[in-house]
Amino acid sequence: MKNPVVFIAASIRKRLKIKERTILPIKLRHRYLYILPTRHGLVFFAILMAILVGSINHNNNLGFILAFLLGGISFISIFHTFRNLSGLTLLSARATPVFAGQTASFEISMVNPGLARYSLSFTFDKKEEINIDLAAGEKQAIIIPHATDKRGILKPNILTVSTTYPLGLFRCWSLLFLDTQCLVYPRPVPGPTITASGLKKDDNEGKSGGPGVDDFAGLKSYQPGDPFQHLSWKSFSRGQGLQRKVFAGQMGKTIYFDLAALPGQDLEWKLSRICHMILRADTLRIGYGLRAGSLLIEPALGGEHKSNCLRRLALIGQGEN
């Protein structure tokens, strides 16, 4: 059976047709907050009515006292529930990139300008709820999971901030369409590595057939994003500045991943394949470049290079290149 309160809440949400995204910081005030009885609240009121009708019928004044006391308590609890959420201030939201299919984690920092709050619940999808307490004046950052399914820029669903504290008879909530985003890389799909120069049989052969990564070739000046383990601490201690070791494998052979080199028509599948290849190459520390239509990224290696390539992949065809 459908809970009528859930139904009312859904129709409120429909009517509001939240379109505009909210820019943080935001203080949750009256106009952002809704409050309705919960399912337990409805059961409670049914019982309250039974007590009241019984008291009227029996002219039992103690029954009246109990009914009105419970009625008063539940009524007062509306304001306690409201107060538990009202004034909460969300300061900022951010999320680190994830691969499609993984769970994105939105980190939302907030401050509680009032007295302590209890059992605040945050959720994007009603399935995974994050529950926290906030001490008076406390500043806290929480991580709220959000499911992803396709690459690109993920704008989060409506964030529901809610509480039923103290009695669980009323639920106060706020619907926030946050103006924040999460970069979602393509979903890596394993398979043979295909470079622009031709088809390699598999990854293992690429490793054994090519020059080994351990063949030291010389030093280059450090660029931010270069792998930390390749830094030359000896030259640094000699006062030659921060330099990085370059290996034969990176110098001698650079490969290009080319979207056009992959067979098939399914762009998403090709992107997923390339995504996987990039991750392989990065683990094996083989320099790689990326070609996709007009996009050309020169071969390089390192975390920043990898993120850049993945980001470009994620954004292909999204109009935000």
Added chain:
Amino acid sequence: MFADRHTIPILTAVVICTLPHFANVAPWVVVVCLLLWTYTAIAVRNSWAIPGKLGKGILAGILSFLALTTHEGFTIEAFIALLALMISLKLLENQATRDRMITVILCYFLLVGALFFDDSIIATAYMIFAVLSTTAVMIHINRPNDGLLPPLKLSATLMIQAIPIMLIMFLLFPRIQGGLWGRTPVNSGRTGFSDEITFGAIAQLAQNHEVAFRVEFAEEPPARDKLYWRGIVLWEFNGTTWLRGSERWRTPPSLQETTQQISYTLTLEPHNEHWLIALDLPMRVSYRRAWLLNDHAVYSWRRISQRIAYSGESYLEAKAIGSPKQQESGLQLPEEGNPRSRELAASWAEQAQDPEQIVALALNYFREHPFVYSLNPGTLDTDDETADSTNLMDRFLFDSRKGFCEHYACSFAFLMRSAGIPARIVAGYQGGSINRYGGYLVVRQSDAHAWCEVWLPTQGWVRIDPTAAVAPERLQNDASNVLPAGEMTRTWAFFRTGPLAKWLEPMASAWDLANSLWNRWVMGYSASEQLNIFSRLGIHLNARKDLAKRLGIFLASALPLLLLAGFLISRRRNVTGDKIAIYWLNFCQKLGDIGLVRSPGQGPRDYMQYILDHRSDLEGSTREIVTLYIALRYGKHAKDEDIKKLGNLIKHFAPRKRQTQ
């Protein structure tokens, strides 16, 4: 597993809300509840596995069946027993938040059941305590992290805030006289009044010091030995028991002789019978659907299942004229039994000149033989197994000669009827004690009494109290004070004669006064009192016709109060923590509301520039606030008064959207 931090608090709430019912439900229900609770407590302690669904289902079925069959069907007691058992059984479930909430909400429902049985001050205090703890458990379910003390505190806060609402609702909620569809009778035997008399019936009451009723006299109360409180009149003797009889005469009673009229208001505790109590001899009792019968008993159409108050007028010493039919009914006797008594009565009838003399002879018989006034007459019917129970009178009059008032009244009436004088038994109360603070008379169950009325041709029905012949001091004292020393209960003896009696008695009086006031003003508050309040305020309403108006008044007065309460509670809370940051946030949000959103990472100076670029009209206030903010935020010593000033500036900062652009 049972190792759940919620189970024990919920168990506590269940125990608190079930305890008051233990007096009203069958003993096996109490035992099953206790077993279930103990099992739950031990299971939680030892982290036992939760019992299977099937077993619990079967148990629930059996218990429901038993609860219905042992409490006489769908009565309040059966319902309460069922609810208590099911809630206790629910403790054995693997509980999600939802089940926990339902269990606790049902506890409130269980609580209301107790109020139908007892509405004393103590019961009210217990109810408030139970609501306090149950609500705390409910809060604990929603805030499981901090133990039970903070929920208790919040529960108390909620209750204190709810009390004004409760009072207004209590006073103004439209009351309906007489209820909606009549009430389910409460079964539990109230000790006290009964509609038949056997030997030993009243003796049971002598130890019961519960209040039977309270009386306020319009003038000076009559002397104690004149206070005969008439309850039921018994006409029919079947050999062992005196019964009301099948006839009910509704013709108005008539008096032969009238004396001084006494007016009083009587507040009767519920006894679940149809009979109202009135001072002997009643002429008028004003209570809805209650009638004065021809034998001056007062019959109510409804059983008295709750406390009622009514006014009455009586005439002391008045005597009723009996109709011929009454004289005939007053001579009814079983065909046989008690031959010695009949013989004795016949011998009196022979030697006496007139009925008055027969009465005098009978009273003399009681006086001259060694009769003892006693609670423990011994069982009259088992000492001789061959004799059937039809010869009880004989055994009492000639052998044991020990008895309580009902023995004397019953045997006296039997003797009178055997001698040809119409007689009937009146059961009620005798005496009472004046409350030293309240000035009203309290009559307890221990004052229960039975006496006789005989019809004499010259006078009509005359009251004869054979007990007075045996123990004349009974009329000056409580029955328990007249008893032989060994028969007084120990607590009562301590109370009346112990070393603390001097202090205990006034305390008891004060407590009784408190109960009396409580009953009268709080529990007795009803539609008529409510209309009185309205008419004092100049609003004259009719109880039946103006229900809609009363509802209107109720809503019109309750709504503003509710809104005021809401406003007071949801007022902004005091800012704590980093006040400067919070003020700044408020400032940014006020500007954000009119479209001047601060982008993340925009410092206060840049933000101010951005504002001034768009809205030069805001320059004065913005510059002041931003400058002060920077000084406070980045300066070394932030003075409290400056922080306050910043708060005030931002509080009164009210930018408006530009009208036209």
